[in-house]
Amino acid sequence: MAETGQTQNHSFSTDAAKVLKLMIHSLYSNKEIFLRELVSNAADASDKLRFKALSDDSLFEGDGNLRVRVSADKENNTLTISDNGIGMTHDQVIEHLGTIAKSGTAEFFSQLSGDQAADSQLIGQFGVGFYSAFIVADKVTVRSRAAGVLASEGVEWVSAGEGEFTTSTIEKSNRGTDIILHLKEEETEFADDWRLKSIVTKYSDHISVSVEMLTPEVPAVEAVEEQKDADGNITQPAVEAKEAVPAKWEPVNKATALWTREKADVSDDEYKEFYKHVSHDFADPLLWEHNKVEGKTEYTSLLYIPTKAPFDMYNREKQHGLKLYVQRVFIMDDAEQFMPTYLRFVKGLLDSNDLPLNVSREILQDNKVTQAIRKGCTKRVLKMLERLGKKDAEQYQVFWNEFGQVLKEGPAEDFGNKEQIGKLLRFASTNEDSAIQNVSLDQYVERMKEGQEKIYYVVADSFEAAKNSPHLEVFRKKGIEVLLMSDRIDEWLISHLTEFDGKQLQSVTRGGLDLGQMDDEETKEAQEKLEQEFDSVVTRIKASLEGKVKEVKLSQRLTDSPACIVTDENDMSSQMMKLMQSVGQEVPESLPIFEINAEHELVKHIADEQDDDQFNQWTQVLFEQAMLAERGSLKDPASFVTRLNKLMLSLTK
Structure with missing residues (x-):
């Protein structure tokens, strides 16, 4: 700590300097809030002293009447906000007044646009507290002493809000903090008692600490006898003698919690x-x-x-x-x-x-x-x-x-309220044209088609990927609504919210798709016939992809795409694998199920291919493009491109 009277120079942290500069200009239209912020901080200091004094009442130093005082000096154009709360040490002054100790600072600055009106809202959202003093002051002096320390260990902090501040050790007989605002020439309104009282009443009436202001001194009045003229008219009314009333501190807020x-x-x-x-x-x-x-x-x-x-x-x-x-x-x-x-x-x-x-x-x-x-x-x-x-x-x-993604953490954390949280969730859906998440699970259940037993959903890396997933094709054909999920947390959410209102949530990318009563007998018979016709083709494709797939089968979910991959019911989904990998977790190796659309011309072309090498090349390309559509990447993209180019060249001959 510096010796008494010795001054030390400091620089604001970069973030604090930026906020100061932006705030002074962007919040100018709502400048009176500075007093609310400073009074609020002073009230907090009083609350904290009251708490610490529970275990050590010597911190009150014989004065347990906690209060905040606001006083103006018109002659010197200054405004002072004083409290007798917990106070600060030299190190605490540097920490609290020289740095903005708030995470998210970088994101805050990245969202500033240069539009003062818009930035004003962002700055208010970020929170500036003490720094709001510089909206109306061109210099701020803070004098503070922590409760329970010697009077000689007071500290003074001074800054013009331009990137630097000074601190020095001072003698301060009373604990707490005094903030002296040296008002700008154009801010004389804040040296007016009536203006200050109206602001305190407006913003700080509710706080439990008394906010006091000094009432003006009333001078003594000498007694004067009544005087009359010759006609009996009163020329000087009698004046009763009154004693002088000294200036005193009186509360201006309700001071009731x-x-x-x-x-x-x-x-x-x-x-x-x-x-x-x-x-x-x-x-x-x-x-x-x-x-x-x-x-x-x-x-x-x-x-x-x-x-x-x-x-x-x-x-x-x-x-x-x-x-x-x-x-x-x-x-x-x-x-x-x-x-x-x-x-x-x-x-x-x-x-x-x-x-x-x-x-x-x-x-x-x-x-x-x-x-x-x-x-x-x-x-x-x-x-x-x-x-x-x-x-x-x-x-x-x-x-x-604003808060939807945080609320999605709920089912995993709060099993007892899982159903209640489920009612609050919102999703995008195939029934809507936009990515706006505004469909509740209650609404989905109300709109379920006759015979539908499950709530269907798809999770993808983006809304566009979810909306255009080939897995949705049969659902669109049958008019079945599917929830479209693309937030990073969605797969984690669904792993804990497995049912709602007694209905199971079913991923459309999982194997064994069963539409239950919504599949008519004619469709089932046609599927069985195709499976018999393509049995040898399926066997041939499985042999070509040996070691890469768990199973190959004809798809019931595809109408326009030639193929897709799906996840076995007992395996980790593609999105969960990505989520686990993103946080450095090892992911167990699992092979996908490869589904082909027997009605697609490309699949028919492959089925008719007699040359084994060409068949294998086409099969590999079909599989890799399905992997690319589902997982967004390939382990060996160069080989995929080479194989694709080779096949395209063969078609030109």
Whole structure:
């Protein structure tokens, strides 16, 4: 640590410098939010001190009245936000104010377009907190001292927001943090008490920490006797003597924890602002639910579904979860024990009466109360989403586009709620013309054809590959709907969601296709006749492909394509193999089943080929193009090209 008074120069991290530059310009149209962010951070600092003081009340240093103070100095055009919360050490100041400690930064920058209006939404989604001060200030000074350390270990941080900052060690008698904004010349409105009070009331009325502002001093008034003129008219009314009233700090917000109030007494705007406080998101939430649970386990939950996904949502290792309060005392951020990983996008808080004030993450892990609350909150969120899906398909589509792939992790993680999660899933389908995933399993079941017993689906690398898969040909011919899946997680999802509403989910790329009652007797008889006619051809093809295929047979699923490969019911699918390989897992070797379309002219040509070498060449090409269509690649593409060229040249002779 530097000696008292000694100044050290530092550079912002590259990411922090970029955000500063973009934010100052892109968020300018909504500049008053800086005060919301700074007050919210100050309130968090107070919450954290209250929690730490549970085990060491000396941290209060004789002052347990936690508050945030906002004061303006018109003469010097400055604004100060002070708290007496947990405070920061020298190292913490450098860590928290010099770096944006948030994963997904690179993706964030890749999505910036240069359009200030659009970028404003992205920056708000990314979250900027403290850095929003530079929207209205051309210099920011932070003075802080951590609770429980010596007054001589205070630290001062100063920056003009242009890539550099300085730190120095100072004497600071009181704990907590003071943020002094040296306002830009054109931002004098934020040195006006009435303007500041209106912003605090608008954005911070709901937080549980008192936000105080200084009322003006009222000077003393001397008594004056009533005076009259000669006609008896009063020329000077009597004035009662009044003592001077000194300036004093008074709260300007309700300072009542919003979640403790009755739902009927909380407006939608208050719920929205509280969401921004707990999530540090700039956008309004998509929906929320506020519940007080009484009975064997008592707790209050306030759960929000965001409108936009955070940039680091797909990082399963990132801390996620709800804010935890016990008897209205803040305990921890990101209490992941109360929400399963597949619902990691849910924001909000829990306040329990049944947990001890000194509860830790370790105690929460196997606590029966925790398990009961987790179960209740999980079902609450699933019900919220189910109601949204039934009530407002358009809004549900907004949710699904942002969080659908994360929700697909659910059946593997939460067996008990698998059917409920299944109702929330959406897919593309052969009934639709676009890649939009808007078909529910309930809708699919309602549209099933008479005699259809299974829910059919195909998984491919892309929507186009799924939509154009040769395996769909017989289903199109018979008008049977097939779900088209192309998300990376889909194969993993289906391996755990094997049935829905009592109906088995069946891949159209699996062997042994059985359309049950939808196959008429005439079709079955025609198939049996073809199998007899092509028995020798099938045997010949199998010999040609020995060691490459498990079986060769006539296809019931092809109408336009000459051939396809399918996976045996007991083998790993092509998509699952790719998924396992992508994460470095070894994949067991399995041979595909090769199906040929006896009605196709190319297959008939091969069947009539008497020259064994030519027959083998045609068979190999037919097999390799089927492998290419199904798996997207070949082990030896050069040989395939050579063989194909040779056959094309033979046709020109």
